[in-house]
Amino acid sequence: MAHPGETVAVTIVDQRLTEEAASLVQQLVDESVASKLAAQDPTLWGPEAEAESAVRLAWTTLHETSRPLLAEIDALRAELHAEGVDRVVLAGMGGSSLAPEVITGTAGVPLVVLDTTDPGQVADALAGDLTRTVLVVSSKSGSTVETDSHRRIFAKAFADEGIDAASRIVVVTDPGSPMEAASVEAGYRKVFLANPNVGGRYSALTAFGLVPAGLAGADVAELLDDAADAARILSTDTEDNPALLLAAALGAAHSRGAEKVVIADTGSGIKGFGDWAEQLVAESTGKDGTGLLPVVVADADSPGFADAGEDATPIAIGPPVSAIATSGPLGGQILLWEYATAIVGRLLGINPFDQPDVEAAKTAARALLDSPDASAEVAPSFVDGDVELYPSDGWLPEGVDSLPGALTALLDAAPEFGYVSVQAYLDRLDDASALLLRSEVARRSGLQTTFGWGPRFLHSTGQYHKGGHQNGVFLQITGAVEEDLPVPDRPYTLGVLQHAQALGDGQVLADHGRPVLRLHFTDRAAGLAHLVKALSEVNR
Template identity: 75%
Template sequence: MTDISVTLVHSGLAAEAAPLVDKLVADQFASKLTAQDATLWGPAAEPEASIRLSWTTLHETSRPLLAEIDALRAELHGEGVDRVVLAGMGGSSLAPEVICATAGVPLVVLDTTDPAQVADALAGDLERTVLVVSSKSGGTVETDSHRRVFEKAFQANGIDPARRIVVVTDPGSPLAKASAEAGYRKVFLADPHVGGRYSALTAFGLVPSGLAGADIATLLDDAASAAPALSADSADNPALVLAAAFSAAHARGAEKVVIADAGSGIKGFADWAEQLIAESTGKEGTGLLPVAVEGIDAPGFADAREDATPVSIGGAAGAAAVAVAGSLGGQFLLWEYATAAAGRLLGINPFDQPDVEAAKKAARALLDAPADETTAAPAISDGPIDVYASGLTGEAAGWADKLFAPETETVGAALKALIDAAPEHGYLSIQAYLDRNDDASIAVLRKEIARRTGLQTTFGWGPRFLHSTGQYHKGGHQNGVFLQITGYSPEDLEVPDRPYTLGVLQKAQALGDGQVLAEHGRPVLRLHLTDRAEGLVHLVKAVQDSL
């Protein structure tokens, strides 16, 4: 018997969603999805869908991994190795992070190129450390950089890297081959017919979580318990209800999915759901933009019902609240089914990510041949913050005129100009290319700006968000404005056998994504903190004084 449930809190949304649920039931969507029918999203999506649907049965097919993970954990503990560092991006890090945080077990997650944050991870007890390298191909530049940095650090401390590196990858991938040649401790091969954002219950989610000490057997049990209800062609199927609510709200102009936790005990779930929803639906000029907020009393969240909301969904522009309850394993499967169903209702392919690669290409181009912008003078210097503006041509032309007026050359004026450029029902995306640990206070900007402007406001750590909401920013509704925050790194880290440092890579990722957004006609404001501590204080004060 499953404990998952979806409640449409207000009757108006329920009435609009009901015919959509009936259509999904009549189409036998749920049972066909469980049977991995690749035709559900139309002929154009079929080639991709045909190799991306094995996640519907992972609660069964992932069982053999449990004994392997337990055995490796026992071996490592027998050698005094009990600190797990995970190098992975997107789905390779987000699911393990929420699993371990919810279970209350430590896991060091490296999904950053910030030199200080990586240095913090290196400063831990390497004698007790195992590095889990998670990548479907091994070509992810961040993860490859982490592997190189840790391999060198192990060697420098007299530790055999091969004994301390565990790999999760797809069968036949370049990383699988390289790992075999390097003799790494263990290589776990994940199901290749599962995309990254649907991989929570594959080896990508289970290996680092299990090695860290999370109860992954119960996680699979909970998903198995939810599976029958999610596979049923029934109007009571919670995944169909949730998908229909998304689609009905979207039809009335509410494309923002504002997610808040109200005491579920599931920690960080919104960050995982954010990638799933944004990357699956944000394409072809449509989609659903997840907005993760601090709680049901946060700005940007409306009509929540606290007594029924372990995870709630609310929003502006006519969207009513939805209450979602259930165990973590059940929630993983519920939201995956619901997102796939929402893709059908929205008429898009929920398994590709056509716009993610654009930012990667732009970053690589900057690494290979740095553009003028990497050394360009700022438009404004205001104390410890240098201000740069992009998106000055095309649809966004003229938004930053105020930046160049002498009487308004301040960070506050720049922020106001950016926010004023947001169209009706648009949104602001804050993207912090900083240290997620030491610079964590910057996240307060989301709440402050949303409260002061009424603008739907998202917050993402760079480059982590590039593997998540980055797809929506380029492929979804083109009504966003973008605030990038970068910072000076007094101590950089070399990437062994690569012609760049982590700091250079981090800057290239920020500039590359900003360039792609500007090419889409979107306004982009980059604030570079020449001193991180002073710059953060100055920035928060500018928000408070000017908005």
């Protein structure tokens, strides 16, 4: 655990990587990249990126500009507690949920996070004591379909309990978004306006990170203090600047083919940092056919970390055990990784602030929702036990008629130094054991393997899957819904939305020429057990 006053540091353990990074560090120092970034110079990523960079760099000073929020958060929390309202539920996707989750997890304070369309998981959140509940609705655009669905469902639930819904809904959005005007008109408890010149994945120290975490009881003032301490180091053009060291090490490793970053916590005391860093790195760098794919593993002994191959660079969050380690308090590490990721964008020759491929999956899902017949389930290619199999066209060899055979074929379809992405459109709480699939697939495939909860990963690694290195194969998992939840004033249920999101993203991946195998569990528990057994029979 970081101690008070401790600042951020980067340690490069690997001697070869130290030597490879040294020239890049010197180049970055000579070009004054750190100080220019701190001064919000939009020219750092070339003329094509300049227009967007000019309105995406306010995150470098959030440790100062977010200070006025602290008093507002404290005042609202005191008001709510005086009314007996002390349970915070957050409806948000991507950076709007990942940052508050790591902040509250590290602080050890409770926060119910809804970044799902799974009816069971949302029902669990609704089953909590609504008389003590405030809903924080976070969306930069104000039109995020998952978040809008959660708001509608909770508003009805509050009303059904005789609770004034408007008094229990707090909104975080960008100024001028559709949600701002609608929230004011609806009379919601409070509307916090975030800095519009900060992209979602860089928004941890804006209202999107601070409001839900602060209302839940995290010390967000300390978070800003730690970031301020780090900013003094990260903005300097010196060879020992941790951000320059981290960016140069990643850039050097990528230049020799190490396109994956395997992240494990080695005792940092920070809870869930890998999931937050995953979105930051994947969505910032995974485009134009290049990028760094984060692979978040349980610990330093996990498959893919201790035995990372030449196509991967392991990073420890905490004490150094492998190639690279980062250390320091959470606020400092947030800023360190943001600086380093933006600088890696310069080294890779891409714009680290856009996400050109994220919208494709959203568009495909919306098209399916608008045309219910198109999203209706078709017959599976075949059924094995409690698992229906739906492979995308073209990659599954003829004659394969078993789950172990299909899994073997999917893994065989990955190119050398490719990767496997496991995408579970399930309940992140009740179906939590699905997380074990990552390590099992990694062991059986010998490939770097990512795991994402759907649709949460669509706002994270989803950009990399379409825009990054095109060498992934995709294992989608969907499950039968026992009790669906209608979305008030919308022509679909959560279950229908979740299904459309899986099918839509699968179609976009297939259109990119990537092999996709969707497994549908007709019984979730039995299907998962059957899949684990089938994986044990995969022999490559």
